[in-house]
Amino acid sequence: MIDSSIETLPLIEAIELYKIKHYPHLKWMKDYYKKLSLSQAIDQGARGLNPEKGGKQLMNSHQRRVGLKKCEEGALALSKWEKEFQQCSNFKELYDTTIKAKQGIKKLGPLWTYDTTLRIAFSKGEKYYPRKVYVQSGVKDGIRKLYKNMKPPSRRSIEVDDLYILSSELRKLKPYMLEHFFCVWGKSERGNDKPKRKSSHYC
Numbered sequence: 001m002i003d004s005s006i007e008t009l010p011l012i013e014a015i016e017l018y019k020i021k022h023y024p025h026l027k028w029m030k031d032y033y034k035k036l037s038l039s040q041a042i043d044q045g046a047r048g049l050n051p052e053k054g055g056k057q058l059m060n061s062h063q064r065r066v067g068l069k070k071c072e073e074g075a076l077a078l079s080k081w082e083k084e085f086q087q088c089s090n091f092k093e094l095y096d097t098t099i100k101a102k103q104g105i106k107k108l109g110p111l112w113t114y115d116t117t118l119r120i121a122f123s124k125g126e127k128y129y130p131r132k133v134y135v136q137s138g139v140k141d142g143i144r145k146l147y148k149n150m151k152p153p154s155r156r157s158i159e160v161d162d163l164y165i166l167s168s169e170l171r172k173l174k175p176y177m178l179e180h181f182f183c184v185w186g187k188s189e190r191g192n193d194k195p196k197r198k199s200s201h202y203c
Contacts, residue, residue, distance in 0.1 A: 007187040011146070012169050018181045019172070026180050029060075033122035039082055045119030046075035048112075062115055062137075070107045074116070077101050091121050091130045110136035110156070118176060130175045132157040133182070142182025 006017050032051035033041050048063025048071050063071050078085075081101040088094045095117045102108045114134050121128040134157050135143055143152045146166060153162065163170050163178065173181055 006184055009185075011167055011185075014185050015169055015172055015181065018177075018184060022180065022184050023177060026177065029119070030122045033119045034125075036123050038086060038120070038123055039079070041120050041123030042078050042082060042085060043075050045116045045123075046078050047071045048115065060115065062111055066107050066112055070105070071112070073105055074102050074108050074112065077105060078116070085120060088124075088128070091117065091128055092132075094120055094124075094128060095134075110134075114179070121176075130179070132159055133163065133175050133178045138183040138186055139179055140186070142184070142186030145186050146182070 006014050028051060048060040049057050050060050078101045081097055084097050088097055098113050098117045114136055160175050
């Protein structure tokens with residue numbers, strides 16, 4: 001039986017536990033947004049909405065710290081760019097469009113941008129999923145943990161082949177899964193040298 005505390009496990013065991021315990025939530029989100037129209041995905045994705053559960057539709061923990069008002073402001077801004085989202089041909093174009101659409105709105109940082117774009121990508125189909133690992137918030141901790149005594153890349157996105165060189169086990173996870181995995185696995189790197197934060201701020 002694998003230890004239930006994923007952040008304490010070595011990489012290979014952590015990946016196996018991630019697929020069993022943590023990925024199902026991301027898949028639940030993916031399957032929900034796949035069923036939405038583009039306009040619905042833009043609106044609900046920007047507002048950080050989870051699928052309905054028990055008759056309620058709550059905000060994702062990532063977006064709760066941003067606040068409903070700011071997320072709704074972002075949703076309104078993005079809705080005006082639906083035509084541009086429709087014309088995008090890959091994740092990077094979707095991501096760049098999200099950045100342009102939210103310009104000038106404070107508090108909508110890299111995590112909101114990535115999460116919103118990923119939900120929109122889920123709606124548009126698999127060819128629009130990320131091809132790189134986008135590095136923001138808790139993901140940085142997982143990347144540092146992977147690189148150990150080596151200096152990790154400082155880029156905002158990392159080519160998956162660069163990660164595969166460090167461990168072939170990572171090939172078991174697609175880029176959008178790797179982003180989620182690093183966020184979860186990296187929790188043990190948030191040590192005493194950093195302010196304590198609630199786990200809901202991460203993955």
